[in-house]
Amino acid sequence: MALTRTDGALTYGPDAETDDGKRRGGQGRGRGQGTAVLPTAILFLGTVYCLLPVAWVLIASTKNDSQLFNTSTLVPDGSLWSNIGALSSYADGVFWHWLLNTAIYAGGGALLSTVVSAMTGYALAKYQFRGRSALFTCCWPGCSCRRSCWPCRSTCCSPSSG
Amino acid sequence: MKHTRQATAPRLAPYAFVAPAVALFVLVLLIPIGYTLYLSFEKTQVSGLGLGAGARRQVFAGLSNYASGLGDPAFLASLLRVLVYSMILVPVMLGLALLFALLLDARRVKFQRFSRLSIFLPYAVPTVIASLLWGFLYLPTVSPFPAILHQAGLSMPNLFTTHTALFSVANIGIWGGTGFNMIVLYTALRAVPVELYEAAWIDGASQVQIALRIKIPMIGPALVLTGVFSIIATLQVFNEPQTLAPLTNTISPDWMPLMKVYDLAFNDNNTYGAAALSMVIAAGMFVLSYGLLRFSNKRVFQGR
Numbered sequence: 001m002a003l004t005r006t007d008g009a010l011t012y013g014p015d016a017e018t019d020d021g022k023r024r025g026g027q028g029r030g031r032g033q034g035t036a037v038l039p040t041a042i043l044f045l046g047t048v049y050c051l052l053p054v055a056w057v058l059i060a061s062t063k064n065d066s067q068l069f070n071t072s073t074l075v076p077d078g079s080l081w082s083n084i085g086a087l088s089s090y091a092d093g094v095f096w097h098w099l100l101n102t103a104i105y106a107g108g109g110a111l112l113s114t115v116v117s118a119m120t121g122y123a124l125a126k127y128q129f130r131g132r133s134a135l136f137t138c139c140w141p142g143c144s145c146r147r148s149c150w151p152c153r154s155t156c157c158s159p160s161s162g
Numbered sequence: 163m164k165h166t167r168q169a170t171a172p173r174l175a176p177y178a179f180v181a182p183a184v185a186l187f188v189l190v191l192l193i194p195i196g197y198t199l200y201l202s203f204e205k206t207q208v209s210g211l212g213l214g215a216g217a218r219r220q221v222f223a224g225l226s227n228y229a230s231g232l233g234d235p236a237f238l239a240s241l242l243r244v245l246v247y248s249m250i251l252v253p254v255m256l257g258l259a260l261l262f263a264l265l266l267d268a269r270r271v272k273f274q275r276f277s278r279l280s281i282f283l284p285y286a287v288p289t290v291i292a293s294l295l296w297g298f299l300y301l302p303t304v305s306p307f308p309a310i311l312h313q314a315g316l317s318m319p320n321l322f323t324t325h326t327a328l329f330s331v332a333n334i335g336i337w338g339g340t341g342f343n344m345i346v347l348y349t350a351l352r353a354v355p356v357e358l359y360e361a362a363w364i365d366g367a368s369q370v371q372i373a374l375r376i377k378i379p380m381i382g383p384a385l386v387l388t389g390v391f392s393i394i395a396t397l398q399v400f401n402e403p404q405t406l407a408p409l410t411n412t413i414s415p416d417w418m419p420l421m422k423v424y425d426l427a428f429n430d431n432n433t434y435g436a437a438a439l440s441m442v443i444a445a446g447m448f449v450l451s452y453g454l455l456r457f458s459n460k461r462v463f464q465g466r
Contacts, residue, residue: 036270073306123179
């Protein structure tokens, strides 16, 4: 324990340590104290990799055309509102119409697929009927070809289903 | 009367429940596939100069569309390219996802909640926007990287040469996909009983040993399934290279198999050739998914 404490003392104050130790300890996982520096640094690098492009696009949204090419790419400028104004007035505000279309498409699609999936899942789970296994097999290609199949993948991938 | 209703109700009910799904399946999957199959055996026959009402007719083509599609060196090159792309992307993405999931689950690691959210964030960015975003970051005139590299005395390499473009595109997939797979693996890790770690800890195992010998084997099924789904998804890559294509000449319109289909259908107006290639790709994907799923079912459900 003494070793890990000195290890942690390099980076963070004692308050943060005990607080963290208590919280994790409550979950039954955190018995040690202090910070593991290298793992935290690796995780931090991953965070930077994932956030940097998002930060860049937020900054870029505050620049007009000439600022985008001529000023430092990591310093915000003041053109955000004029950019949003230009977007809104583009082709008589067609952008907001597109956004509405997306909302209808996404909301309607989610509602329809949830209702249909729930009905089918209920029948597959609760009834034995002719064609049940054939239907079950037909579900697979649809599942495997979709990139974002949350429910299917997360239920398949949890170890408890094994 | 009451008797018969009781006897028939359970027999009709399941069919009523599955009817909408079956109707959708037939309408949006079977019929389009059938029509594509039909089109793949057809061609346009031009008589005379191709002018006038009856000059262009649709006739039976046999297997000629398949022969010309499979004999096209550009298509074979794109097939090879997508295999290499998948071999780059999947191991790196799953490796990172596993590493981050283990770090999120490890003790004494700081900023876990913040990191979990941050690394998952790119998954919420649509692939087209992610591609545009990274496309700008790859272009030296608007990218922040040349300035940063210049401070370190380095210069920015060209990210769109024939050798680097594949990595540039793969990076977009890695950036967008790591977070999702990390969450899946992390969820699997959280479901492992804590007692196992405690026992190993009491036996004197280090955190690294616990990760390598307990955590990774315990989430084996989740790793196999994320691997299978990632392979299937990356072989169908389309959005990223298609969005980047206007930025560079390196990414040709037939760079990936699905881009080749799109190019045939909408630039060459060769619907029949595109239909034949679609059928080839669909058959290949079906065989591959079936094989991979069978393999993973064996590994996942009988391996333990």
